[in-house]
Amino acid sequence: MAQTLYDKLWNSHVVHQEADGTAILYIDRHLVHEVTSPQAFEGLKLAGRKPWRISSIVATADHNTPTEGWDAARGTATIADPISRQQVETLDANIKAVGALAYFPFMNERQGIVHVIGPENGATLPGMTVVCGDSHTSTHGAFAALSFGIGTSEVEHVLATQTLLMKKSKSMLITVEGTLGAGVTAKDIVLAIIGKIGTAGGTGYAIEFAGSAIRGLTMEGRMTVCNMAIEAGARAGMVAADDTTCAYLKDRMLSPKAADWDAAVAYWKTLHSDEGAQFDRVVELRAEDIQPQVTWGTSPEMVVAVTGRVPDPAAESDATRRSGMERALQYMGLTANTPISEIPVDVVFIGSCTNSRIEDLRAAAAVAKGRRKADSVKRVLVVPGSGLVKRQAEAEGLDKIFQAAGFEWREPGCSMCLAMNADRLEPGERCASTSNRNFEGRQGPNGRTHLVSPAMAAAAAVTGHFTDVRQFS
Amino acid sequence: MQAFTLLDGLVAPLDRSNVDTDAIIPKQFLKSIKRSGFGPNCFDEWRYLDHGEPGMDCSQRPKNPDFVLNQPRYAGAEILLVRANFGCGSSREHAPWALLDMGFKAILGESYADIFFNNCFKNGILPIVLPKAELDELFAQVDAAPGYKLVIDLAAQTVTRPDGKAIPFPIDPFRKECLLNGWDDIGLTLRHADEISAFEAKRRVEQPWLFA
Numbered sequence: 001m002a003q004t005l006y007d008k009l010w011n012s013h014v015v016h017q018e019a020d021g022t023a024i025l026y027i028d029r030h031l032v033h034e035v036t037s038p039q040a041f042e043g044l045k046l047a048g049r050k051p052w053r054i055s056s057i058v059a060t061a062d063h064n065t066p067t068e069g070w071d072a073a074r075g076t077a078t079i080a081d082p083i084s085r086q087q088v089e090t091l092d093a094n095i096k097a098v099g100a101l102a103y104f105p106f107m108n109e110r111q112g113i114v115h116v117i118g119p120e121n122g123a124t125l126p127g128m129t130v131v132c133g134d135s136h137t138s139t140h141g142a143f144a145a146l147s148f149g150i151g152t153s154e155v156e157h158v159l160a161t162q163t164l165l166m167k168k169s170k171s172m173l174i175t176v177e178g179t180l181g182a183g184v185t186a187k188d189i190v191l192a193i194i195g196k197i198g199t200a201g202g203t204g205y206a207i208e209f210a211g212s213a214i215r216g217l218t219m220e221g222r223m224t225v226c227n228m229a230i231e232a233g234a235r236a237g238m239v240a241a242d243d244t245t246c247a248y249l250k251d252r253m254l255s256p257k258a259a260d261w262d263a264a265v266a267y268w269k270t271l272h273s274d275e276g277a278q279f280d281r282v283v284e285l286r287a288e289d290i291q292p293q294v295t296w297g298t299s300p301e302m303v304v305a306v307t308g309r310v311p312d313p314a315a316e317s318d319a320t321r322r323s324g325m326e327r328a329l330q331y332m333g334l335t336a337n338t339p340i341s342e343i344p345v346d347v348v349f350i351g352s353c354t355n356s357r358i359e360d361l362r363a364a365a366a367v368a369k370g371r372r373k374a375d376s377v378k379r380v381l382v383v384p385g386s387g388l389v390k391r392q393a394e395a396e397g398l399d400k401i402f403q404a405a406g407f408e409w410r411e412p413g414c415s416m417c418l419a420m421n422a423d424r425l426e427p428g429e430r431c432a433s434t435s436n437r438n439f440e441g442r443q444g445p446n447g448r449t450h451l452v453s454p455a456m457a458a459a460a461a462v463t464g465h466f467t468d469v470r471q472f473s
Numbered sequence: 474m475q476a477f478t479l480l481d482g483l484v485a486p487l488d489r490s491n492v493d494t495d496a497i498i499p500k501q502f503l504k505s506i507k508r509s510g511f512g513p514n515c516f517d518e519w520r521y522l523d524h525g526e527p528g529m530d531c532s533q534r535p536k537n538p539d540f541v542l543n544q545p546r547y548a549g550a551e552i553l554l555v556r557a558n559f560g561c562g563s564s565r566e567h568a569p570w571a572l573l574d575m576g577f578k579a580i581l582g583e584s585y586a587d588i589f590f591n592n593c594f595k596n597g598i599l600p601i602v603l604p605k606a607e608l609d610e611l612f613a614q615v616d617a618a619p620g621y622k623l624v625i626d627l628a629a630q631t632v633t634r635p636d637g638k639a640i641p642f643p644i645d646p647f648r649k650e651c652l653l654n655g656w657d658d659i660g661l662t663l664r665h666a667d668e669i670s671a672f673e674a675k676r677r678v679e680q681p682w683l684f685a
Contacts, residue, residue: 024669026672053673055685063503084504086506090506135588151569151588151592156659161662161666165647165661166591200557230562233587260682260685267680320490324489419500439493441518
């Protein structure tokens with residue numbers, strides 16, 4: 001029978017199944033960071049249990065770590081906030097006690113956002129199950145892996161048993177056929193998808209992204225799309241493996257080598273949905289219809305094209321939705337029907353597990369080159385996703401372009417995507433952000449977030465307001 | 474984990490959709506390395522007028538009189554009435570920890586985000602899915618009657634209103650069994666340790682690169 005990619009990934013990991021469909025699912029890769037792991041390691045210790053397979057663990061510190069003022073000689077003492085420091089040091093101690101396949105601690109040359117360092121070190125491979133105590137683990141599905149975020153109890157469960165207890169989700173196919181217009185990126189694709197199906201549209205589903213526009217994306221672009229599957233409600237997003245996937249993984253630190261590589265590639269080439277495979281839901285988009293996107297509200301589904309206007313709640317018939325829109329406009333300090341291009345920004349953030357990879361930085365630099373940050377913009381942060389991305393960008397001279405434009409060039413980490421470290425918005429500040437969530441307070445208490453692509457963020461930085469990046473090309 | 478069988482509890486309403494886990498427990502409180510103590514900071518940005526940071530004495534902070542859960546009539550509530558897509562966003566288990574620490578043992582809503590839904594069961598919180606029409610009536614009844622309580626019977630899978638109407642709700646048999654008995658998932662799974670080892674050994678032969 002014709003199988004979906006999700007069927008193949010699921011079936012190849014089922015260890016045991018209960019009568020009601022609850023399965024014990026084997027986990028190949030366990031990514032660990034400092035925020036959602038301490039209670040799991042403590043639980044394991046209290047129960048007198050040992051980790052099942054240490055070689056499945058790849059760990060890094062990313063959420064709490066500062067993005068400036070690094071001083072290798074001072075180590076974690078560089079982290080000013082004592083409770084952030086304690087959390088990072090707790091991860092150090094836990095990994096030291098337990099072990100790991102690879103650990104990239106604070107300030108290590110390969111340290112970075114967990115969803116950037118996994119793929120770039122070859123720790124994420126096609127056909128794997130990949131989990132992490134972080135909802136954006138859906139990112140790794142770009143490699144035809146079954147990957148999803150878990151809670152801390154499940155982190156402990158994976159540490160102790162190398163498995164998870166779960167039921168199979170429904171399957172959704174989202175196809176984007178056609179050719180993207182100039183200046184339209186993977187971020188715009190996924191925001192347009194969320195705008196279409198809503199933030200709960202994918203709840204209960206695993207989403208496969210397919211179609212010529214998805215196949216035409218680089219791995220960085222596919223990661224951006226899968227990263228935000230969770231913003232459409234789906235725990236897992238995925239893309240079939242192809243030559244682009246294999247070319248990206250060749251010669252990465254933890255990628256298979258020699259004869260293993262050939263065997264792996266032969267297997268990976270089978271990781272696609274079969275002709276005629278059935279999905280529970282199919283959604284279709286045309287690439288030509290997608291324009292650069294900007295969110296206007298406090299949920300990623302509150303999104304319009306940059307050429308559009310802030311919507312009017314009065315036009316919404318559903319009472320709960322209408323009150324949600326009204327509350328969002330009040331929080332965001334916006335008036336209905338305002339053209340998006342007339343909204344000024346105070347801060348620009350280019351980074352996060354959605355958009356901090358080399359291609360994202362190149363796209364932002366292409367707009368910033370030869371231009372200056374608008375005087376009305378207070379600050380522009382560029383935070384590379386990892387130490388490797390940072391060095392690559394510097395080798396290409398992107399750091400110089402950003403600095404010449406008046407942008408700040410920072411050290412890698414999650415930074416202002418969730419503002420657990422010192423990088424955050426002040427109350428009332430409005431930010432053009434390449435991150436993934438525009439929730440109330442996400443980037444700082446009473447901060448106002450508009451989600452955009454890296455090129456659109458750079459365009460807002462140099463003009464001082466949202467600007468259609470297609471005007472720059 | 475505490476077993477969940479029968480709950481006869483005061484109900485508090487939170488009438489908005491897409492309540493995300495950042496709202497349930499803001500990021501600054503995630504720096505803790507403990508599982509407990511998150512209750513006073515549950516819904517922190519909505520609940521207080523000042524900005525909360527870890528270590529503050531919340532009993533001394535100015536409360537937001539407009540936030541529904543601050544109304545005295547809802548003090549001690551154990552059942553939270555919500556709308557659609559509750560618990561969306563971040564996977565942080567600190568969200569159910571905070572709700573539990575604030576006193577909530579069950580949630581009634583139209584739908585939940587997958588990871589949050591799952592995290593509730595791991596902590597003995599029962600998230601119940603009800604049709605919108607039933608929720609609309611419950612919101613109206615809670616609003617009209619101070620001290621409004623509901624009886625949740627997990628074994629019978631019913632929510633019973635003060636007027637006697639029993640509303641049935643669905644739940645996975647496996648999850649129901651685990652909650653009723655307060656079973657520890659890890660202990661259950663480890664009963665299958667031999668099967669896991671055998672699966673792993675086979676995988677090691679078929680895809681050796683995964684075990685390098």
